[in-house]
Amino acid sequence: MPASAPLHFDGSFADWKRVARAALASGVAPQQAHWRDAGAAQIELALDAPAPERIVPLADPDLAAPSPRVPRAFLDLAEDVARHRDPARWPLLYRALWRLTHGEPHLLANPADVDTHALHTLAKAVHRDIHKMRAFVRFRERATEAGPWFVAWFEPQHHIVEANAPFFRDRFASLRWSILTPGRCVHWDPDSRSLRFTPGASRADAPADDAAEDLWRTYYASIFNPARVKVDAMLAEMPRHYWKNLPEAALIPRLLAEAAPRVQRMVARSAEQSAAAAPTPGELEGRARPPATGDLAILAEAAASCHACPLWRAATCTVFGEGPREACIVLVGEQPGDHEDRVGKPFVGPAGRLLDRALAAAGIERSACYVTNAVKHFKWEPRGKRRLHATPNAREIAACRPWLEAELAAIRPGLIVCLGATAAQSVLGHALRVTEERGKKLPGPFGASALITVHPSALLRLPAGIEAEAEFQRFVADLRQIREVPDARPSEQLPGSPPAST
Amino acid sequence: MDLPQKLSVLADAAKYDASCASSGTTARNARASGGLGSTTGSGICHSYTPDGRCVSLLKILLTNYCIYDCLYCINRVSSDVRRARFTPDEVVRLTLDFYKRNYIEGLFLSSGIIRNPDYTMEQVVAVARKLRLEHKFHGYIHLKTIPEASQALIDEAGRYADRISINIELPTATDLERLAPEKNGERIERAMGAIRERIEASKEDRKTSPKAPGFAPGGQSTQMIVGATPTSDAEILRRADGLYQRQGLRRVYYSAFSPIPSASGKLPLVAPPLVREHRLYQADWLLRFYGFGVEELTTPAQPNLDLQLDPKLAWALRHREHFPVNLNTAPRPFLLRVPGLGVKTVDKILAARRWHPVRLADLLRLKVPLKKALPFIETPDHRPGLRELEDPALRARFVPPPKQLDLFADGPTPPALATPGSEPPPVPTAPPSLEF
Numbered sequence: 001m002p003a004s005a006p007l008h009f010d011g012s013f014a015d016w017k018r019v020a021r022a023a024l025a026s027g028v029a030p031q032q033a034h035w036r037d038a039g040a041a042q043i044e045l046a047l048d049a050p051a052p053e054r055i056v057p058l059a060d061p062d063l064a065a066p067s068p069r070v071p072r073a074f075l076d077l078a079e080d081v082a083r084h085r086d087p088a089r090w091p092l093l094y095r096a097l098w099r100l101t102h103g104e105p106h107l108l109a110n111p112a113d114v115d116t117h118a119l120h121t122l123a124k125a126v127h128r129d130i131h132k133m134r135a136f137v138r139f140r141e142r143a144t145e146a147g148p149w150f151v152a153w154f155e156p157q158h159h160i161v162e163a164n165a166p167f168f169r170d171r172f173a174s175l176r177w178s179i180l181t182p183g184r185c186v187h188w189d190p191d192s193r194s195l196r197f198t199p200g201a202s203r204a205d206a207p208a209d210d211a212a213e214d215l216w217r218t219y220y221a222s223i224f225n226p227a228r229v230k231v232d233a234m235l236a237e238m239p240r241h242y243w244k245n246l247p248e249a250a251l252i253p254r255l256l257a258e259a260a261p262r263v264q265r266m267v268a269r270s271a272e273q274s275a276a277a278a279p280t281p282g283e284l285e286g287r288a289r290p291p292a293t294g295d296l297a298i299l300a301e302a303a304a305s306c307h308a309c310p311l312w313r314a315a316t317c318t319v320f321g322e323g324p325r326e327a328c329i330v331l332v333g334e335q336p337g338d339h340e341d342r343v344g345k346p347f348v349g350p351a352g353r354l355l356d357r358a359l360a361a362a363g364i365e366r367s368a369c370y371v372t373n374a375v376k377h378f379k380w381e382p383r384g385k386r387r388l389h390a391t392p393n394a395r396e397i398a399a400c401r402p403w404l405e406a407e408l409a410a411i412r413p414g415l416i417v418c419l420g421a422t423a424a425q426s427v428l429g430h431a432l433r434v435t436e437e438r439g440k441k442l443p444g445p446f447g448a449s450a451l452i453t454v455h456p457s458a459l460l461r462l463p464a465g466i467e468a469e470a471e472f473q474r475f476v477a478d479l480r481q482i483r484e485v486p487d488a489r490p491s492e493q494l495p496g497s498p499p500a501s502t
Numbered sequence: 503m504d505l506p507q508k509l510s511v512l513a514d515a516a517k518y519d520a521s522c523a524s525s526g527t528t529a530r531n532a533r534a535s536g537g538l539g540s541t542t543g544s545g546i547c548h549s550y551t552p553d554g555r556c557v558s559l560l561k562i563l564l565t566n567y568c569i570y571d572c573l574y575c576i577n578r579v580s581s582d583v584r585r586a587r588f589t590p591d592e593v594v595r596l597t598l599d600f601y602k603r604n605y606i607e608g609l610f611l612s613s614g615i616i617r618n619p620d621y622t623m624e625q626v627v628a629v630a631r632k633l634r635l636e637h638k639f640h641g642y643i644h645l646k647t648i649p650e651a652s653q654a655l656i657d658e659a660g661r662y663a664d665r666i667s668i669n670i671e672l673p674t675a676t677d678l679e680r681l682a683p684e685k686n687g688e689r690i691e692r693a694m695g696a697i698r699e700r701i702e703a704s705k706e707d708r709k710t711s712p713k714a715p716g717f718a719p720g721g722q723s724t725q726m727i728v729g730a731t732p733t734s735d736a737e738i739l740r741r742a743d744g745l746y747q748r749q750g751l752r753r754v755y756y757s758a759f760s761p762i763p764s765a766s767g768k769l770p771l772v773a774p775p776l777v778r779e780h781r782l783y784q785a786d787w788l789l790r791f792y793g794f795g796v797e798e799l800t801t802p803a804q805p806n807l808d809l810q811l812d813p814k815l816a817w818a819l820r821h822r823e824h825f826p827v828n829l830n831t832a833p834r835p836f837l838l839r840v841p842g843l844g845v846k847t848v849d850k851i852l853a854a855r856r857w858h859p860v861r862l863a864d865l866l867r868l869k870v871p872l873k874k875a876l877p878f879i880e881t882p883d884h885r886p887g888l889r890e891l892e893d894p895a896l897r898a899r900f901v902p903p904p905k906q907l908d909l910f911a912d913g914p915t916p917p918a919l920a921t922p923g924s925e926p927p928p929v930p931t932a933p934p935s936l937e938f
């Protein structure tokens with residue numbers, strides 16, 4: 001085992017440079033260097049401190065070691081990289097420094113080099129965070145004796161408060177302001193014209209609201225054009241983790257839910273006025289209109305206020321699908337039951353437990369599948385005090401189908417398991433006899449196969465006994481087919497693609 | 503009507519203008535003047551609405567009363583939309599209140615035409631004047647000008663504004679005649695030409711004396727509505743290309759026609775697919791940054807852009823004789839024509855190949871979409887067969903296939919920080935260096 005060198009520093013870039021200089025002077029190779037950030041990894045320090053005899057002796061960092069020369073571009077880049085949160089930045093920086101001073105002075109000129117590329121990737125994330133902070137800080141005004149004070153609460157992803165302070169100073173030079181973050185806070189006083197930094201704060205230290213936010217939300221809601229919903233474009237630039245500190249973000253689910261009805265009303269009104277040939281009201285209504293997005297959370301939010309068919313009236317809530325977006329298998333049932341309707345999750349009642357048992361017996365992990373229903377609201381009839389399941393009709397299935405399509409489009413599964421006739425009808429677009437097609441794989445939407453089988457609740461209706469057990473085994477046998485490799489389909493990777501490693 | 507109601511009406515009326523850019527102007531800030539605001543040159547989007555558009559500026563109309571009758575416009579005189587009108591002071595206050603809370607980069611102000619063009623323009627200019635002179639506001643200001651307004655007013659607008667725009671609205675004279683009877687394409691272009699002269703003159707002046715007054719340093723832009731008339735993409739792009747050449751515009755915005763409340767019967771009831779607008783923007787970039795000529799993007803037989811493929815890929819499939827391109831020897835203009843290679847990637851490839859032959863692993867690292875690029879490129883470890891390039895089914899390949907069933911395969915391993923790669927060739931001189 002090669003000798004190693006624990007390199008202790010206080011977590012700052014300046015101190016890292018000081019220690020790196022000493023390590024370089026002592027000939028510590030990158031693979032021997034073990035960076036110990038005093039601010040971060042205390043436990044790790046005790047665990048894997050190397051045995052003393054194998055430690056490389058380190059020159060005293062404070063004695064003037066001959067300073068190696070590095071390109072200016074490296075210093076600038078390194079300072080940005082050091083602001084990143086990833087603890088792996090320190091060994092990476094040291095490796096780059098080592099290579100620069102050991103025969104590769106042009107390292108940074110090659111953007112395809114692994115280390116150069118890694119450095120730029122980290123720096124890019126930092127730049128993006130700096131930019132997003134400039135965009136998403138929201139000041140709230142607080143009245144004080146000394147006049148208005150503008151205070152913001154912000155949660156950056158990286159260590160960028162110092163780097164960004166001059167931007168806010170130059171922009172808001174005439175205001176008194178503070179930006180509070182969990183790690184570091186910055187304050188500007190226009191009278192003394194100075195920036196001041198203090199340790200991290202908490203959200204409660206910032207004002208809870210500001211009268212102007214209502215106006216701002218009015219503006220945000222009005223400038224949104226419901227006729228062109230592009231949720232993914234929004235999410236790419238304004239990821240969800242920023243939402244909690246943006247006063248306008250709370251409006252997004254409502255704006256999305258109302259978008260389609262607004263456009264429908266608008267079109268209907270124009271059609272009336274111009275008396276031109278227009279879609280009939282029946283065509284305009286009666287079909288769910290999911291927002292155009294592959295974000296399942298947004299779809300679920302929008303579905304929560306769907307009124308495209310009458311089923312929502314008697315149900316407690318919309319039961320949207322659940323599972324990972326990366327799932328290769330989607331299980332589609334008929335509709336939520338009594339239990340699901342109260343909990344808001346699919347397949348959690350008796351039928352869900354039976355399904356879980358059958359999946360386990362077939363050797364399939366439910367958590368790797370996406371589980372949903374053809375119809376998202378519980379349809380029922382009162383029977384005494386009980387709510388009795390009622391089968392959704394073709395119009396309801398068609399009204400709800402866009403939600404299922406949106407889920408499938410987002411997930412693009414290889415296989416869709418249709419549990420029962422309603423599911424099969426919704427997935428394949430036409431009715432079929434489950435007893436005849438059961439166990440078959442038919443061509444489904446988006447190039448997926450559709451495996452047909454029974455709905456687990458059908459098994460629940462059988463009296464316990466030999467027959468029920470045999471039916472259960474048949475169901476398990478159907479589900480086992482999930483594990484079989486589906487029919488050959490064009491692969492995502494083209495022939496001639498390189499191996500994944502470099 | 504109270505302020506929130508006015509804001510709601512007058513923001514709603516402004517949303518059909520696609521531009522919200524706060525970029526391209528000179529950098530300045532409030533540090534010395536003690537005023538408010540700064541600009542950085544690259545612009546900041548402070549929020550995004552669910553239509554995917556950036557919210558950078560407070561984009562409002564001074565009023566949505568209008569004496570004109572442009573049929574595609576929600577504010578036309580014959581529309582029964584709710585009307586409102588801000589006073590210049592209200593707009594100033596809103597701008598400053600929003601700016602101080604860091605909601606916006608500045609103001610984009612336009613207006614319906616009330617009484618006459620000069621009266622309207624005077625009100626718009628008054629807002630900008632107050633912001634700049636009374637409140638020492640250094641944020642971004644974009645003013646929409648009215649082509650018929652007097653030159654003196656347009657000149658004053660240019661002194662306060664970072665950007666000036668006049669919308670040409672529709673790509674052809676016939677379209678304008680049909681849908682915007684009071685507007686005149688020639689007059690619009692003449693007004694643009696006058697603005698262009700002023701912008702260029704002020705740039706010249708400032709070269710010799712930096713204190714000379716600026717004129718719209720962020721340049722001028724315009725907008726075209728797409729899909730309200732049957733005009734083809736070829737004609738739209740030709741018009742845009744002409745405007746870039748003749749008027750030196752910074753940007754042409756394409757706005758997919760949105761069905762508007764109380765629309766006229768001469769208009770389609772449904773919006774064109776948004777992807778058409780997206781393809782036009784892609785084609786526009788190819789014109790400006792990739793060296794494409796306007797006639798290369800469409801063909802006489804197919805005057806509209808392919809909605810399924812991006813225009814560069816569509817071009818490459820029509821011109822397979824130019825491929826494969828050797829990534830290690832081809833000059834820059836050829837690399838720019840390869841599907842999947844953007845300007846930045848091309849420049850990185852050019853830099854990397856000075857040190858070692860570029861291979862597929864390098865492309866992966868540079869995040870090149872290999873699936874798209876592979877049939878068109880050649881590297882030491884990848885030589886596509888000519889048969890592949892000639893395969894008529896090649897186009898079909900670019901439709902994304904469904905995922906493979908890999909439930910039982912190992913998940914992808916997270917990318918780790920890699921170890922040093924191959925050594926670059928020895929170099930004679932060391933780059934300029936600093937003490938570390």
Ligand code: SF4
Pocket residue numbers: 287288303306307308309310311312318375376377396399400401403
């Ligand atoms: S059942 Fe489906 S279509 Fe009907 S209201 Fe519920 S979610 Fe909408």
Ligand code: SF4
Pocket residue numbers: 568569570571572575576577578579613614615
């Ligand atoms: S002049 Fe402008 S505001 Fe008036 S109708 Fe025409 S486009 Fe609309």
